[in-house]
Amino acid sequence: MTTLDIPTLLDAVRTSRVVAVVRGDSAEHAADAARILFREGIRLVEIAMTTPETPSAIADVAPSVPRGSYLGAGTVMTPQDVDVVAAAGASFIVTPSVSASVAHAVDRGIPVLAGAFTATEAYEAWRQGAAAVKLFPASAVGPGYLKALADPFPQIPFLAVGGMGLAELPKYVAAGALGIGAGGPLVGDGAKGGDPGALAERARAFVAAAAELDGGA
Numbered sequence: 177m178t179t180l181d182i183p184t185l186l187d188a189v190r191t192s193r194v195v196a197v198v199r200g201d202s203a204e205h206a207a208d209a210a211r212i213l214f215r216e217g218i219r220l221v222e223i224a225m226t227t228p229e230t231p232s233a234i235a236d237v238a239p240s241v242p243r244g245s246y247l248g249a250g251t252v253m254t255p256q257d258v259d260v261v262a263a264a265g266a267s268f269i270v271t272p273s274v275s276a277s278v279a280h281a282v283d284r285g286i287p288v289l290a291g292a293f294t295a296t297e298a299y300e301a302w303r304q305g306a307a308a309v310k311l312f313p314a315s316a317v318g319p320g321y322l323k324a325l326a327d328p329f330p331q332i333p334f335l336a337v338g339g340m341g342l343a344e345l346p347k348y349v350a351a352g353a354l355g356i357g358a359g360g361p362l363v364g365d366g367a368k369g370g371d372p373g374a375l376a377e378r379a380r381a382f383v384a385a386a387a388e389l390d391g392g393a
Contacts, residue, residue: 181287204233210247232264252275279305289308292312
C-alpha cells in the first residue's frame with residue numbers, strides 16, 4: 177500500500193478536482209477501467225466494494241498507479257473491509273455514510289472521504305477524523321445546499337458525490353467543494369466491458385474541465 181497522508185490526499189483532490197468512482201461487473205473490468213482513467217490523467221480512482229472481488233481488482237492495479245496518483249476503495253462499510261482493501265493496496269477509503277469503517281481507518285492512519293448528508297453527520301465524520309466529508313447524494317439537493325452546509329464548518333473540506341457530471345463540476349467547486357466524485361457520467365459502462373476508447377475520451381474531458389477551473393491542475 178502506498179502511504180498517503182491527509183494533506184497529500186486533500187492537495188490531490190484540490191488540484192485535480194475529480195475522484196473517479198468505479199463500480200464494475202467484474203474485478204477484471206474494474207481494473208481495466210481504473211488503468212485507463214489513470215493513464216488519461218485522472219489522479220484519484222476508487223474501486224467500489226460493490227464490484228465483485230474488489231480486493232483482487234485493487235491488487236491488480238496498485239503496482240502500476242502513476243506517481244502522484246492514488247488508488248482507493250469505495251463503499252467501505254466495516255472495519256474488516258478496511259483491513260482487506262488496505263492489504264490489497266488501497267491508499268485511501270471512501271464511505272457512503274458515517275459507518276464503523278471511518279474510525280477504524282483513521283486509527284490505522286488511512287485517509288477517509290466519509291459520506292454525510294446532514295450537518296450533524298458532516299460534523300460527526302469530521303470529529304471522527306475524516307480527511308474530508310463527501311456530500312452524498314449531492315444531486316438530490318444541489319450546490320446551494322453544499323454552500324449552506326459548508327458555511328458553518330469552514331474547517332471541513334467537502335467533496336460532492338452522486339450524479340456529478342461535467343456540468344456540475346464548476347458549480348460545486350464554486351459553492352465551496354474541493355471537487356467531485358464522478359461515477360456514471362465519467363466511467364459509464366467502462367467498468368462493465370464497455371468501449372475503452374469512449375472511457376478514455378470521457379476521462380480526458382473531465383481532466384480538461386478541471387484544468388479550466390481556477391486553481392485546477
